[in-house]
Amino acid sequence: MDNLYNRHKIADEVYFTSITDTKFKINRVSVLFITQLSKNAAVNAVIPRMLTKCSAKLDTMTKLNKRLAELYSASLTFNVFPDGDNQIIEMSINVLNNRYALNSEDILRDSAQILLDCIFDPYLENGQFPAQSLELEKQNLMDDNDAEINNKTQYAYLKAYEEAFRGEPAAVRSGGRNEEVAAVTVESAMEAYRRIISEMRAEIICVGESDFTGLDTIFAEAFGKISRRPEKYEKSAVSLAKNEPVRLTETLSIEQCKLVMFMKTPLRKRYALMVMQSLYGGTESSKLFQNVREKMSLCYYCYSRYGYAKGFLTTECGVDGNNLEKAEAECLNQLEEIRKGHFTDDEVNKIKLFIINILKSSTDTVSGVTSKCMSGIMYPENAVTIDEMIGNINAVTNEDIIEAANSLVPDTVFILRSDKEAAE
């Protein structure tokens, strides 16, 4: 891993990785902080919002955004997302290659410096984040948290997810709960900021056309000015299925019902589960798509997701209320078919080729390369290079698939019902 991607330590629990690929016309520099999901999730989630609005040097949003626009629309973004039991706080910048600069500017160096300034030299007043800006960003985060309801498919998934991992760090929303966001103060925000830069494990991942020479030194210097006291990195724990599966229902005034089923697996064979999940509900040739959608015309979407870190597999669909039972029964029936080995070598080969195609496609975008690199860093036990991953996919046998399907244990069912259907 380290040699392949030139990943090296630049400070205590801070690693720098660069991947050069000259086909790209852009460069991406990402700084990712990793910590376990906890009661601090809310305050942690506020911080990148504060940091990407301005810095001590570019001390207003107008100045920062104007400078980014001058750098050929450099895009400074943040993302706070869960990865199993962990919360990842990402701040990144995407920029055009220097060779397209109209006035010979060093776009990459200037943009990377902006990212560094935002993270390490934030705009503060009397040593604190300005109270008014903090209140604004707290409100924006709470609004984003509430906006889960805007997308009913995702809302149903998150409800089921929360129930499936109740009592585990993974059940904590990466944006925190709104009561916790509301309780953030200038003091607790500053404390969280210090914790992020001094205690959290950090990965800096650079992908693009540049060779990124010297960037590791700049980041090393920035982290070197901080007294690092890294917290212990806790790997996500595989989740055990409940003794009795839980079934939850919520009724809303909507047009279409949503069904989400969570199953859990103690099996740590990632590639077997990946192939099994794709065969079950990961592609247009999958069992769910071909049967629940194409043959029975019950759904527009019907698919499954697999989560390695926590060891789960979902089944999800949108369906008319009067077809809910039929859809649920058929989804389970299709899983049963796989458990019994009722699939052909041809079906499995198609699925493997599909996964391989997706893996290769991921090398064609800087975000895809960044994400694959991060996955390799977080889960080194699973293979690192695309070629290794392809080898592992090809090595999955039909028996592995049957074993994977039989390892799944029902855990949680969440149904978002429509009151319109109930009234009919």
Add this chain to the structure above:
Amino acid sequence: MKKEILTSSRLGESCTRIKHDSGLTICLYPMKGYSTAFAIFGTRYGSVDTTFKTDADADFITVPEGIAHYLEHKLFEGEECNAMDKFAATGAYSNAYTTFDATAYHFTCSSHFGQNLRTLLDFVQNPYFTDENVQKEQGIIAQEIKNYLDDPGWRVFFNGLQAIYHNNPVRIDIAGTVESIAQINKELLYRCYNTFYNLNNMTLSIAGNFDPDEALRICDEMLKPARDTGLQAIIPEEPPTIKEKRVTQKLYCALPLFQLSFKRPNLKGRESSRQYFIYNMMLDSAFGFFSPFFTKHYDSGLINDTFDASVFKGRGFFIPMISGDAREPDRVVEMVDKEISRLKKEGIPEEDFEIVKKATYGDLISAFNNVGAVAKGMMNADFNELNIYDNIEMAAAVTYEEAMEALDTLDIGNSNLSVVEPLER
């Protein structure tokens, strides 16, 4: 066969555009170092094309709403097997989409390019509709329609279109309604297919890791020559004024969603694209992330980072829009109106306009980074009577005076405000 090599000195790259003997336009953009190829086969046929004729028809026909999208769903089906199965046999990812003014079928693959291109050219040229397979799709599309009915982002957008236009078919939902799709049968699908899926009305565009000679050999072998049938699709006359000033719907959402749409006359071909850059640069200068407007109202909490000001355009429509999530949509509109008036008097700072121009250049060059974006970009450019590099030059040629003229046309009096308000849980 007419072959042109198109070159961009800014990018230091070139691509090929061919008018094939079959009538099809073919755009080829091999990209070194990429693992995948992306091929897209599209027709100038979308949800707005509800009334049309060819020179073989005596009269215009009006077809049910949502039929272009329905046809897209059904075209994958063949007599022996579904085209998706053929793509899946090689591991390729395939899909399709229907917009207001186009329908396109595409695949991405990292191997078996030739085989997949054959599949694409084969299924798009060989429809197979039966009463049974047409009927089967109704349940699936009805669920797709219902999924969108619960989506506040989609509804605020559509309600806005329905409120600014009286007759323009862009006001019709792309997928139609559960009722309108019930009227669709195989005869109507064949009629639409035979009218719009004529190679003279279509473009094949390929980018990424592929051999252009192999692609052309396959095209020569598989394309069925088509006669230009004198297709006419009618976009009805549209009054210059909006239909409704304000429309509201209640759905589950966190904050109210709003969309302010300015009614503008329809623009055609290259001029539509040129004006697209002029208006977008004007909107970015006036309301973009570093504008005084954005900073002031973001800081006051009136707007947030969902705020957007950009042009929505296609064949038969051109709409400058301002949208986002906000607690007080009417107050946002009031502030937008004030800002437009102020800028009309005082002018947009010329320095800001120049920065926006530089940022637009950066965005346009960055788009050449992705095989899918390049293939789609070539097809869309061709549908707009341009080539893919024209956009860069067109954006570079926009002047400050043109942006200010565009600003002068923004008239709140002839705009609609569409709002989706939160439904109590």
